[in-house]
Amino acid sequence: MTTRLTTLKPGNSAAITAIHAAEALHHRLNALGLRVGKQIQVMRQASFHGPLHVRVGSTDIIIRRSDAACIELRAA
DSSP states (O other): EEEEGGGOOTOOOEEEEEOOOHHHHHHHHHHHOOOOEHHHEEEEEOTTTTTEEEEEEEOOOOOOOHHHEEEEEEEE
């Protein structure tokens, strides 16, 4: 079962299965460590549909919700 990063609740983790984004955004996310097969965990969600604080490995990233919606996950 797949889902989007925006639907993952804080404290939960999942594996990235696909990134459906424009080439520039895809390269930026890839450079930040967001790659297919990597485990990602949501640490916090900002109020009022603000950005997400996620952790990939030992790296913490703040990501816009619109960018997070491009990331497809498989529950771990």
